[in-house]
Amino acid sequence: MxxxxxxxxxxxxxxxxxxxxxxxxxxxxxxxxxxxxxxxxxxxxxxxxxxxxxxxxxxxxxxxxxxxxxxxxxxxxxxxxxxxxxxxxxxxxxxxxxxxxxxxxxxxxxxxxxxxxxxxxxxxxxxxxxxxxxxxxxxxxxxxxxxxxxxxxxxxxxxxxxxxxPRSAKAEQRPSPDPLPPPAAPGAGSWGRYEHGEAFLRALASGGAPRAVWNALPGPEWSAEIARAVAATLAGGRGALVVVPDGRAVARVDAALTELLGTGRHAVLTADAGPEKRYREWLAVRRGSVRAVVGTRAAMFAPVRNLGLVVIWDDGDDSHSELHAPQPHAREVLLLRAAQDKCAFLLGSWSCTVEAAQLVETGWARPLVASRERVRGAAPLVRTVGDQDLARDEAARAARLPTLAWQVVRDALRSGPVLVQVPRRGYVPRLACANCRAPARCRHCAGPLEAQEAGALRCGWCGREEGSWHCAECGGYRLRAQVVGARRTAEELGRAFPAVPVRTSGREHVLDTVPGAPALVVSTPGAEPVAEGGYAAALLLDGWAMLGRPDLRAGEDALWRWIGAAGLVRPQTAGGIVVAVAEPTLRPVQALVRWDPVGHAVRELAERAELGFPPVSRMAAVSGAVAAVGEFLRAVELPAEAEVLGPVPVPVVSSGGPRRVGAPPPGERWERALIRVPPGKGAALAAALKAAQAARMARGAAGGEAAVRVRIDPPDIG
Structure with a gap:
């Protein structure tokens, strides 16, 4: 009891x-x-x-x-x-x-x-x-x-x-194999392209605990480089853990480890494997039969014996953030493990998050980068098409494909496939005011208006037709396509290049790879397949849609998505070219042109430090019904340094619209307050919020209209 x-x-x-x-x-x-x-x-x-x-x-x-x-x-x-x-x-x-x-x-x-x-x-x-x-x-x-x-x-x-x-009795009854002896230390391989790459591998093999933020060069070598870091750790008699965003990345690291080390030396932990196989692999790690693990975010807790290295690849991917309570991020869990086990830490990506820049800025980790000459040699050529160019381009207004992009696609298709990145999936375009670009919304439920084949407008949530729309912001009456989906874009490109096959990759059907033959590959961000030999060119469409989001991370996320697509293109020395349809004067666009995600992250970090925004400060979001949030804020005993921002209304979700995770129930009005504390006070803030929430639950005020949701480090504070 x-x-x-x-x-x-x-x-x-x-x-x-x-x-x-x-x-x-x-x-x-x-x-x-x-x-x-x-x-x-x-x-x-x-x-x-x-x-x-x-x-x-x-x-x-x-x-x-x-x-x-x-x-x-x-x-x-x-x-x-x-x-x-x-x-x-x-x-x-x-x-x-x-x-x-x-x-x-x-x-x-x-x-x-x-x-x-x-x-x-x-x-x-x-x-x-x-x-x-x-x-x-x-x-x-x-x-x-x-x-x-x-x-x-x-x-x-x-x-x-x-x-x-979850337990599987059949998996427990099956004995795990005996552990294999440590492998020989691997050679440097492509780690020699980085200024301190060889020294990093030597430190791992000798039992050291180096901590590095790795800005990987574009191209497919990243998985082989992670495999060599794991092999060096195993050679030193210690275990290694690798966390990547999705199953496709797991397959690439799995294949690289198998090629380098053979079978039986690592386990793969993903939800796609099924409960029995996943539990069997997990038990092999727990029993010490396997000393290396690669998996998605659930693998961040894998019980690796004598842990010597933790690796996270592409920490800016939303997949690293757990959806279930208490919603931890894989990067933060691996940072805790590195401190708890005193082991090596490697954060790698083609891009660079503000959190990664902070690890280097504070001296906790060292940068692991290539020289600017190598970066320029490995990256594709990036060209931009801004708003003024589009306004003067008759082809862009008629077919949504700027003349520059059309010419690049035509020339690139002679030597290989072309990648086309669009911000959203689907067919029906969202509409916006042609003057101020405010979203076109239904007057009844505020849902998004969609264009029908007959030219009429209809709400995507309640289905009502709109016959006399005008912009509530500027009074304009002209509309434009806000973001055209992947299927609609594929259809338009198919008409522009009728002799070229068109493939799509998105949420419903994600392609892993495509052949190196000429083709158009239309993909949403994060679903881009790898092309054999690399893409000859890439088009990044509707850049303003990603940059225009009212969110603190809009610029960082846009740059991360662009670099994720552009990194699959052949180097400039091999004719690779990227066309970004975005305003060239904006900071994220300039960082893409120079291929300088680290510089962009450093400048973002400096601005957030001046404004007191995360990750320089620690922040929590408290959301719920108006009365419940007010009661919670009055009851919680926050640290003296805490600053409460708000509460402000949370957008109401219509009964006909899609509901996001953590959004209020349809028709209900919620509020959200942000609580900010300076560095070093995050633990006190979490303890205070946890105690207040526990007290509410003990009183029976945990559900219904009294529900209050608390999230530490909310990903969206816009």
């Missing part, structure tokens, strides 16, 4: 005493007199260490602590720290009548430790079952999960749901 004081592992650790007292009293009242803990009548307990400290699988903050249970003698051998158990939890779980257990329900949990005695004064309930003698949780993983829960104001149970995959 529970230790009511909640001292060890308590979810409200660090909270004010009055909030702790309120939580304890609320829990006692909720349990009632029948919930008094007691052992089962006549049960023989384990002769040694008869108390099991259990973390129950309840992801609510006011129950985020350990609970003590008695260990029956028949479970003594299997009830070891780290195993999965089942316990009775809930009102009535300890009622005993005539020797029979009544009431309550069984709930899963993890046995954290065995003790000689409990600091709870009453009798203890007994463990109901040891699910499996497999020890899946050790002190290292538990410490990491606790650090992540504290950083993101979440519960330990929620983090462990992300860290430990």
């Amino acid at each position: 529970s230790r009511e004081d909640g001292r060890d592992g308590g979810g409200a650790e660090g909270a004010p005493p009055e909030q702790l007292a309120f939580i304890r009293e609320s829990v006692r009242k909720a349990k009632g007199p029948r919930a008094k803990p007691r052992t089962w009548r006549g049960a023989a307990l384990a002769p040694e260490l008869p108390v099991a400290r259990v973390l129950v699988d309840k992801g609510v903050l006011h129950l985020d602590r350990y609970f003590d249970y008695a260990v029956p003698e028949e479970l003594d051998a299997d009830a070891q720290p780290g195993v999965r158990v089942r316990v009775r939890f809930g009102a009535g779980r300890h009622r005993v009548r005539e020797g029979r257990r009544e009431g309550g329900g069984l709930i899963d949990g993890f046995l954290v430790e065995r003790l000689a005695e409990s600091d709870y004064s009453g009798p203890l309930a007994a463990l109901a079952q040891v699910v499996s003698p497999e020890r899946v949780l050790d002190d290292e993983l538990l410490g990491l999960a606790r650090a992540v829960a504290d950083r993101y104001a979440g519960s330990l149970a929620d983090v462990l749901q992300l860290a430990v995959p």
Whole structure:
């Protein structure tokens, strides 16, 4: 049963005493007199260490602590720290009548430790079952999960749901292979292209812990370079962990590791593998049979033995941000692991995020870059088409393809495929005012207006037709296509180049690779397939749509998406060329032309430091119904340095429109407040928000209209 004081592992650790007292009293009242803990009548307990400290699988903050249970003698051998158990939890779980257990329900949990005695004064309930003698949780993983829960104001149970995959009995019964001896240290290979690349590999092979932010040269060599870093770490007798954004990137690193090291030396952890295979691979890592792991964001918790290197590729990709509570980011989890295990750290990308620039600016990591001569030799030539060029271009107004782009495509198709990047998928274009570019919205529900074949306008949410639209911002009556989807673009290009095959890659159907033969490949950002031998050219359309988003990261994200596509194009020395349809005077466009994402990130970081924006400051978002947010802000005891911005209204979602994750329910009005603290106060902010949220949950104000959502480091603060 529970230790009511909640001292060890308590979810409200660090909270004010009055909030702790309120939580304890609320829990006692909720349990009632029948919930008094007691052992089962006549049960023989384990002769040694008869108390099991259990973390129950309840992801609510006011129950985020350990609970003590008695260990029956028949479970003594299997009830070891780290195993999965089942316990009775809930009102009535300890009622005993005539020797029979009544009431309550069984709930899963993890046995954290065995003790000689409990600091709870009453009798203890007994463990109901040891699910499996497999020890899946050790002190290292538990410490990491606790650090992540504290950083993101979440519960330990929620983090462990992300860290430990669901059990498969068949996978547990299958023995893992014996570990292979360490391989020989690899040669430098293409790491010699970087100024300190060879020294970085030597440090890994010798057991060092270098920390680097790696600005990779464009081209397909990045996966082979990661494989060599992993091989060097294995050669030094340590383990390695690689986290990449998606399954396509996993396949490339997997193939590079297999080619360099052979089979049996690394595990692949992805959700696409299926629960049994994924759990089998995870167990091989946990048992020490495999010392290297590559996977998507769930692999950030992989229990690699003697961890010597953590790698994250392309940390600007949204896929690295977990959608489930407490919504950690893979980069931050790997930073915690590097500090906890004192291991090497490598953050690599063709582009550069502001967070990566901050790691170098603070001296925590060193830059790993190539000389400007090598960068210019590996990057394609970038040309731009601005608004003034489009206004003078009759071809652009008629076919949405500027003359320069048309000429580049025509010439490039003689030697290979051409990539065309568009900001969104689909067919129907969104419309905007031709004068001020304000989105054209329905007067009834504020949904987006779409053009129909007959020329009429219709709302994409409620379906009403609009016969007399005018712009609410400037009063204009002329419309233009705001962003044309991938399928519509493919159709237009097919008419412009009728003899050339056109392929599309997007959310519904993502291509991994395309042949090196002439073809047009239309793709949304992040879905670009790799072309054999590289693309001859690339078109980056509708750049203003990505730059015009009202978000702090609009410029950084646009540059990241452009470089992700342009990096697949052949070098300038091989005739590779990129045409970006965007205003050339804007900073992200200039960074693309110079191929200088690091300089762009450094300047962004300096501006955010002046304004007090993340990542220089730590920030949290509190959203919910108007009354609930106001009550929460009055109750939470924030650090003295905290600054509350807002609250401001959250855009209302129509009942006919799509609902984003974290958006208010249709028709409801929500508010959001941003809470900002200076560097060094992030832990205090997270503790205060967690304690306040736990107190609300203990009072029963966690759902319905009283719901309040707290997110640390929100990705969108625009």
